[in-house]
Amino acid sequence: QPYPNVGRPATAKEIKAWDIDVRPDFKGLPPGSGSVAKGTEVWEAKCASCHGVFGESNEVFAPLVGGTTKEDIASGRVARLTDPSFPGRTTLMKLSTLSTLWDYIHRAMPWTQPKSLTPDEVYSVTAYLLNLGGVVPDDFVLSQQNMAEVQKRLPNRNGMRTDHGLWPGKSPGNGGKPDVQATACMKDCGPEPQLASFLPEHARNAHGNLAEQNRAVGAQHGADTTRPAGA
Template sequence: MSRFRKVFAAALVMAATAGAAEAGRLGLGREALPEEVAAWDIDIRPDGQGLPPGKGSVKEGEALFLEKCAACHGEFGEGAARWPVLAGGFGSLKSAAPEKTIGSFWPYASTTFDYIRRAMPFGQAQTLTDDEVYALVAFLLSMNDVVKDDFVLSRDNFTSVKLPNEAAFYLDDRETAEKHFWRKDPCMTACKDKVEITGRARVIDVTPDDKDKSMKVE
């Protein structure tokens, strides 16, 4: 069971217990039914835990994408108007205008599946079948040159898919990397005589410029 599921289940138990007590006093509330809990418990882990049965091909996903997604994300995932770009952006993360797409930035294919299944299409969340979600993910992987055009994505082969930027993500290491400058006695009250705003981002222009070699872009 994932950490999210454990926390969610514990919260439901606490809510149900409190609800039962209140129900006896106020006549309100009831314990959540198993099917109601299952309807919320739909998170997908990078190791594939939580994936439903199903499959979908790149070709099927393309048709679905054009019908349900292209109005916002463009026919090729390039983004329409100010809607998110989903494909491309390779090698752009260190530039002044990085494109954080599925292929250039996202670490796991499970993030794509989880988000589409949970929140897309915009305004019609959770209307897609599991096979349709597999197909859409397959198409987006293809658009990012992760899989070939004849690829069929399923629960069985899902974890074999590796996104290009996975290795660039790492666990939060502040406990070791930053601990040397942590203060043992942090100031909690009256730390400064006054607080003064000396500049605003839109005025001082903090956006790095590719031509400015003196500014290192992370």
């Protein structure tokens, strides 16, 4: 005991109170269940005000559902993610592990009253959202027992890659090998530079008057964006 009198054992009750994480293999998932019907009630009472009745609202956040198809459920890849012109990405378009949705709603929602839902309520709203996305039928009852089955129907369950170099451990990933290789050319490099993108004049003051966002003294002052450029 190199650090006498510092710290103490956690009690079983304490661990139970705080160890709420649910892993992709569903370790940590508490017993319980909830139907789509019950989920509709919970949703309308506690969630719809922010996320919209059908989880479609982007008033406070991106929509939770939408953008997935039957084909996606079969393939486990959301086809629309390959379309650069598709505007937003819903939660269901990205969700690859069902545990994630359950865990997050359980720990963090409703936003203003996190951790107020019972496990059964979490099962039920999760079922509701999955039903909206066509993942489970209207009469479905989601439970600790069948989560793993439903996982197999998630539209984007095969949508993740870990074959990259940005994970700071051995696995998953390629162990840290960068994907982009640049060189440090010093003279007469690349093509003659040509402007491709800049803010349009009408956005000049969109972030407020930049004169007021720079120190009053300095090598450079802030531009007065309440006046047109060059004025």
